[in-house]
Amino acid sequence: MKPVALAACAAVLLSLSSGLALAGPIERACLGSDRKAANRAVCACVQQVADMTLRGGDQRKAAAFFKDPERAQKVRMSKSDNDNDFWRRYKAFGQQAEAYCAR
Template sequence: MRNFILLAAILSLAACGGYRKAARDVGPDRTTVIRVKPQPSAPGTTTAAIVPIRTASGPISRACMASDRKARSTTRCGCIQAVANDMLSSSDQRLAVSFYDDPHKAQVIRQSDNPRHETFWKAYSSYAEAAATACSGA
């Protein structure tokens, strides 16, 4: 059954031209890419569920793609940006982008006694956890 669902998802993506064409049809800010994620149903068996991955373009997505990280991809970076759009203000996103060029800056902000930095760090920590969860399979 799992193979059948996976085959159906692949064929439906192939019929529409793949996820890149579908992304162009939906729009640049919020697109949906489909992935198949195994779901435990009973001991010893699994079922598959189609889980949408939202993506977006923005400053974090561009910084992610410009980085030298091996795990970067347009889908993963777009997913991270979509989560950032939901959880971080535009000024918080600009500050987060600076961490790509200067990772030590994140440590400085985290340890700062500045109330603005403390507020930012709480929001950024929540965002990082949400992005890790939402984009782990992207």
Template sequence: MKAVVVLTMAVALAACGGGDRRSNDRAPVTRLSSGPISSACMASPRKARSRQLCGCIQTVANRSLSRSDQHLAASFFADPHRAQEIRQSDNFRHELFWEKYTEFSGNAEASCG
């Protein structure tokens, strides 16, 4: 399952496109943001990272994750195993977070990759 989380993050980091966000959350992103996910993305050792890609992912995060959720998601860049721990946790808050995170990952992939 660790591979699934790492793959999800890799797909989200693959590339960022342009477009218009008016139709839905999966629309391509034109405005790029800075924040905890963008910072973690830029600090990651992935070759595919760029300001454009990391800013795109942050923009999607701003649409779908609270600030505290963004900080938790950002921790996955440095510690992918942490994502596995959260996903498997019996903690109700972690379960709610994982649902939002899964939706965020799909939206980031559709908008940025």
């Protein structure tokens, strides 16, 4: 393969993969999920809302719910003040994401 063609292929691959690399934890988890509504536009929108409403640690914790929904239930039912505070933030995030991204 000619060096120019090889460089062009590398540039295309890099541009395609950089979008996912730049995605936040919620967007990556959304895109990796088996949900029917999960597509780039929806997942990017949900990540935008997460960026506006959740701190980084909260985003990582929420992203884990995509792979393990039972984990969300455990946090929701927890008696821990930290979990209860997180759940309030997470619930507000969910409501805002639904309103903002369901257009």
